[in-house]
Amino acid sequence: xxxxxxxxxxxxxxxxxxxxxxxxxxxxxxxxxxxxxxxxxxxxxxxxxxxxxxxxxxxxxxxxxxxxxxxxxxxxxxxxxxxxxxxxxxxxxxxxxxxxxxxxxxxxxxxxxxxxxxxxxxxxxxxxxxxxxxxxxxxxxxxxxxxxxxxxxxxxx
Amino acid sequence: xxxxxxxxxxxxxxxxxxxxxxxxxxxxxxxxxxxxxxxxxxxxxxxxxxxxxxxxxxxxxxxxxxxxxxxxxxxxxxxxxxxxxxxxxxxxxxxxxxxxxxxxxxxxxxxxxxxxxxxxxxxxxxxxxxxxxxxxxxxxxxxxxxxxxxxxxxxxxxxxxxxxxxxxxxxxxxxxxxxxxxxxxxxxxxxxxxxxxxxxxxxxxxxxxxxxxxxxxxxxxxxxxxxxxxxxxxxxxxxxxxxxxxxxxxxxxxxxxxxxxxxxxxxxxxxxxxxxxxxxxxxxxxxxxxxxx
Numbered sequence: 001x002x003x004x005x006x007x008x009x010x011x012x013x014x015x016x017x018x019x020x021x022x023x024x025x026x027x028x029x030x031x032x033x034x035x036x037x038x039x040x041x042x043x044x045x046x047x048x049x050x051x052x053x054x055x056x057x058x059x060x061x062x063x064x065x066x067x068x069x070x071x072x073x074x075x076x077x078x079x080x081x082x083x084x085x086x087x088x089x090x091x092x093x094x095x096x097x098x099x100x101x102x103x104x105x106x107x108x109x110x111x112x113x114x115x116x117x118x119x120x121x122x123x124x125x126x127x128x129x130x131x132x133x134x135x136x137x138x139x140x141x142x143x144x145x146x147x148x149x150x151x152x153x154x155x156x157x
Numbered sequence: 158x159x160x161x162x163x164x165x166x167x168x169x170x171x172x173x174x175x176x177x178x179x180x181x182x183x184x185x186x187x188x189x190x191x192x193x194x195x196x197x198x199x200x201x202x203x204x205x206x207x208x209x210x211x212x213x214x215x216x217x218x219x220x221x222x223x224x225x226x227x228x229x230x231x232x233x234x235x236x237x238x239x240x241x242x243x244x245x246x247x248x249x250x251x252x253x254x255x256x257x258x259x260x261x262x263x264x265x266x267x268x269x270x271x272x273x274x275x276x277x278x279x280x281x282x283x284x285x286x287x288x289x290x291x292x293x294x295x296x297x298x299x300x301x302x303x304x305x306x307x308x309x310x311x312x313x314x315x316x317x318x319x320x321x322x323x324x325x326x327x328x329x330x331x332x333x334x335x336x337x338x339x340x341x342x343x344x345x346x347x348x349x350x351x352x353x354x355x356x357x358x359x360x361x362x363x364x365x366x367x368x369x370x371x372x373x374x375x376x377x378x379x380x381x382x383x384x385x386x387x388x389x390x391x392x393x394x395x396x397x398x399x400x401x402x403x404x405x406x407x408x409x410x411x412x413x414x415x416x417x418x419x420x421x422x423x424x425x426x427x428x429x430x431x432x433x434x435x436x437x438x439x440x441x442x443x444x445x446x447x448x449x450x
Contacts, residue, residue: 001162020163020204023191043192044260045346056233056262062188063263066163067206110258131345132257 007068009034010078018065025049025060027068028075036076036105040134047133050106051075057113059132076105079112088112088150097146099137106133111147119155123148158195165206169213169293169322175205177295177318183207185229186263188256189272213267213322216241222328225291228267228321232279233258235266245326247282247335247354254278254339257346267321270306273313273378274348280379281354281371282337287327294319304371307378330367332359334442336435339373340427349374350419351427353382353407355435357394359443365389370432375411375424382410385432394445400436404429 002017009032016031028034028051040046042061049060052074079086088111091097098104107130114121114129121129126147127140135143166172175181181203184190193199207213213229216238224240232252235241242249255264255278269279270290280303288303295318303324306313315321335356341347352373360366368389370382385406392398413424433449440447 003163020161021158042195044188044256047257047259050259053262057259058262059188059257059259062186062191062260064163064184064187064191064204064206066165067184067187067208069165113258128345129258132259 003066005065005069007070008072010074020064020066022065023061024051024053024058024063024065024068024073027065028060028073031065034075034077038102038105040102045132045134046103046106047110047130048103048106050109050133052109052113055113055116057110074109076108079108086112086150087153088115088147091146091150091153092143095142095146095149097138097143103133103135103137107135107143111150114147115151115154119151121147121151159197159200159202161194161201162203163206164203165209167209169210169320172205172207172210172320173293173295173318175203176320179203181205181317183271183320185213185265185268186231186260187268188260188264189268189274207320219325219328223326225323225325226266227323228270229265230267232261232264232266232269236261244329245282245286245335247337247356248279248286248326251279251282251337251354254337266324270303270324271313271315271321273307273309273311275310275376275378276349276352276374277379278337278339278349278352278373281352281373282335283324283326284371284379284381285335285337285354285356285369286329287369289325290321291323291325292319293322298322300325304379304381309377330358332361332443333357333367334439336438336442338431338435338438340431348418351375351411351413351424351431353428353431353435355432355439357389357436357439357443359394362393363395363445364391364393370407370410370435372407372411372428375413375428377412380410380412382407382428382432384410389436394440394443394447396446396448398436398447400433400447400449403436404433407432 038048040048182201236252337354339349339352356369358367408429413421
């Protein structure tokens with residue numbers, strides 16, 4: 001039996017019919033058409049489906065769509081402002097922190113949650129914040145560099 | 158995934174009513190339940206979301222000086238809670254070991270308990286803090302020491318129409334220290350091959366007034382290392398304390414199996430080493446240096 005769900009996604013109100021079995025990831029990708037959030041493992045290990053739920057990073061594959069009723073979701077599509085990349089996105093481009101790109105949306109949102117809470121993270125803080133985001137290309141070094149660069153720039157305004 | 162009905166009842170009474178209808182499963186964080194449903198390892202035709210019931214996500218002081226952690230409180234909220242961080246740091250630290258930040262933002266301590274994995278990271282520290290499982294059911298409420306809640310891997314003694322509502326921690330005494338140590342091949346995002354939590358309370362004369370040792374991943378359920386606890390009781394916590402003897406006793410208390418992640422022998426060795434290290438860490442917290450050789 002389908003149910004009506006109301007929630008905010010990237011600052012836009014949505015009312016959609018969902019199957020109780022739909023995950024938040026399926027809601028985003030298949031019902032709303034926001035395909036920036038990826039499905040990697042589908043069981044919470046890889047983090048490429050990371051979105052912000054009321055500001056906190058979660059694995060969209062481990063959340064039922066109906067659980068987000070009345071709540072605020074931010075996906076990778078909601079991070080850039082007026083066509084301008086977020087400092088984390090720019091830094092990932094500059095530092096070579098993205099290669100195939102499949103993990104990048106999740107990395108950006110995990111890093112955004114970190115920097116929103118901690119403006120001056122240590123390298124350990126950064127590595128811990130993205131420990132739930134697997135990258136099979138970069139070896140992580142350049143991703144960690146990029147997040148540190150973004151933190152510095154955001155602090156300096 | 159089999160089709161199911163999703164309900165989010167407003168009260169514990171309503172939730173119990175929902176649990177009595179068909180094959181129902183309570184949902185807290187869902188980080189274990191959703192993959193299990195998807196892979197057919199657990200089945201449900203009714204999912205009862207507990208997160209609309211405020212008291213199940215609350216962390217509140219108890220009249221005896223202890224603290225009750227609502228069964229659906231997220232690992233992140235538990236780890237960040239002032240009283241938990243200050244008085245139960247081993248529980249805060251254990252909550253930060255559950256999966257990733259993303260998982261901790263969803264996963265609940267109650268869910269980690271009820272999933273009943275022998276490796277559950279939050280359980281040993283909870284057992285050391287003499288946690289009671291508060292249970293609500295159609296025929297009323299009851300409580301049981303947490304270590305008696307487990308029936309086997311993935312199984313608890315909860316009836317189908319019962320649910321865990323809170324984990325009630327004993328008050329923390331003076332001169333008390335608790336540590337949880339685990340061994341994982343990777344630092345993050347891994348399952349304990351063995352885990353050991355140790356709690357030591359000292360009497361005024363610095364002798365050990367209470368010793369609790371709880372083991373993870375070395376038996377069908379989380380275990381107490383009772384002979385190691387008995388060996389420590391009444392002994393002075395000083396350089397004369399035989400860490401080796403306590404470690405060996407815990408090794409003997411473990412009931413590990415060999416599986417794809419480690420052999421039983423290896424797990425026993427880990428229990429021995431982790432027990433020694435956790436005891437030494439407790440001693441350090443209590444400002445006593447122990448010889449860790």
